Amino acid sequence: MGWQQTALSKKLGLRYPIIQGPFGGGLSSTALAASVANAGGLGSFGAHHLAPAAIVELVSTLRQHTDKPFNINLWVSDHDPGALSMTVEAYQQHLRQMMPLYQRLDIEPPSQPDSFSHRFEEQVQAVLDARPPVFSFVYGIPSADIIEQCKRRDIFLLGTATTVKEALALQDAGVDAVVATGFEAGGHRVSFIDEAETVLTGTISLIPQVVDALHIPVIAAGGIADARGIAAALVLGAQGVQIGTAFLACNESATIAAHKALLRSGKVHNTVLSRRMTGRLARFIPNHALRELEALPQLPFPLQSWFYSPIKRASAARDDAEYFSLYASQSVSLIKHHQAAALLRDLVAGVDRIYSSM
Template identity: 50%
Template sequence: MWNDTELSRRLGLRHPIVQGPFGGGLSSVELLAAVSEAGGLGSFGIHHLAPDAIRALDASIRARTSQPYALNLWVSNADLGGDALTAAQFEAGIARLRPYYDELGLPPPAMPPRYGEAFEAQVEALLEVAPPVFSFVFGIPSAEILEQCRRRGIATIGTVTTVDEALAMDAAGVDAIVATGMEAGGHRVSFLRSAEDSLTGTLALVPQVVDRVRAPVIAAGGIADGRGVAAALMLGARGVQVGTAFLACEESNASAVHRAALFSDQAKYTALTRAFSGRLARGIRNRFVEDMRDGMGVAGLAHGTGFFPYPIQSWFTGSFKPAAVAQGRGDLISLWAGQAALLLRHRHARELFDSLVRDTGVALGQAGRQALE
């Protein structure tokens, strides 16, 4: 059976289907539990959470499911210069975004004591709660952290965007590797070269990685239905990671305006942009993406060029996101989406999961029959 793979056996899954981990508050316990209870690997992106919040979240997850699940962290969660601003730099950022604050009826925010969380403190909390699976992006944890995972029985899954990253990940001894193509929605999680220099498509990336690593490979990027799952398996992947299709489900923590955009014709047009976080990510084109093209501010109102480094840029755009969501302003928020968004059909996680399982079997059966013709 197609669902009996090295990955499903290693992680204790009935089906080798991983729900993409969404950061920035888009994940939910409800979605994770739905996927894990269906026999896949539910995931929760925790890179924005403080250590105490990670501990509380894990307790909530364990109260909802006894099945395997993954907590996901960003190994590199601050770019050069992304930990602090001078007062003058902060005021320049406010001036640059003031038209949006004014448009939303918001007073500009005060300068915060910090802009993000420290990976070292987050991973300490993760090791303490010991989830069944620790998945990570934007790098490779230290050998000491990976060894602590092994001692605690925590399976590790690292994400790569190039063959060189896959080789480094495999050498570190992770339990599985996600090979994510440029079609995927959300952040491009490259760590050896710039994201712009690491834009290999899923169809090309997956078999190249499969041929060069020992760990089972999970294909990601552009997979939204059973045909995509079947294609990934035929390329040698031992499992798949599905992001956008699960993000569109009612169980996710995506806003109503985000989900509506995913099911609209607007989803035909995605772009890679650093506008929202300072790191390259794929989302649906909207006014803010166009306003911030080439790092400029509002057309005709720019105050300098270039984006702040992550997580400072993310903090600034996050400061007006709640108001934009409340006002239904999908033109001013990140609408993360992959290039396969037009394939979305299901609005509930269990329906989506069941269709992936059913349609994968059908697609593989058809492929087998055609090969005999």
């Protein structure tokens, strides 16, 4: 059908203009990315938590599992102001406030780190070396030099915007396409010019405004979980869609079983935006962890994440949805599928039906 072959799907050599959104923090999997790629969409892997050598290895593993295009994703900005300068005294004070929670959950408190995670500049060098077909990024714009080096290596560049201003800045910097994300989306609100809380535009408003402002393809993300959402995004002028939570709920993703079961339960009708799990604004299904963290002082990213991460690890080991980070889209109750390829197949068939009845 005509809708399947947009400028974006043609440029990337995709059967369908449907992207499985990347998940950071260990929730992506090669099985998910490869199965979406092999089924005709663009599979993605969120790699912002990985060391440069692991990124090179990841790209080689993905190449072994698919000969179709796939996407590697990084976070350009890897810490917020104040996060790298916490004194020993301030660390100990925050630890004292967290201790009752750690003790109640029988969790070893985290020791103060020497440094935080892996720096974007080193990770992006690994991306350049490994040359994935697509490189997407959030929380900013890489330097002109990095963008130029990606172009020389034929790496398709996907920037992510939450406002028209961000989308224009990405286009000016030379990206090939922009993912425009409405505030319905699961995961982080990846604003990088204005404070995330001040730019909470929904997908149905954001997409046509970004489409009108840009001359490069726009991919719609946020709250799309079935064929109706895809058709609506295409009618609004998008050249493709990026779907996150509906793929996170599939067996192939790396989130915990209890999280998947909730996402597929059809019973969650409310999600909330909070900074309490990582220090950056993200959308979650409310649970005990979120409520308890709301009552404690908040630190900048990634310090807030550092203090929460032992709780996340322990709840993952126990498959405990009450203390895990339950990222989810506003459209979570529409989710039904257990298998990524079946989800993609049904999305495509559904959009075909909508288009043939128009």
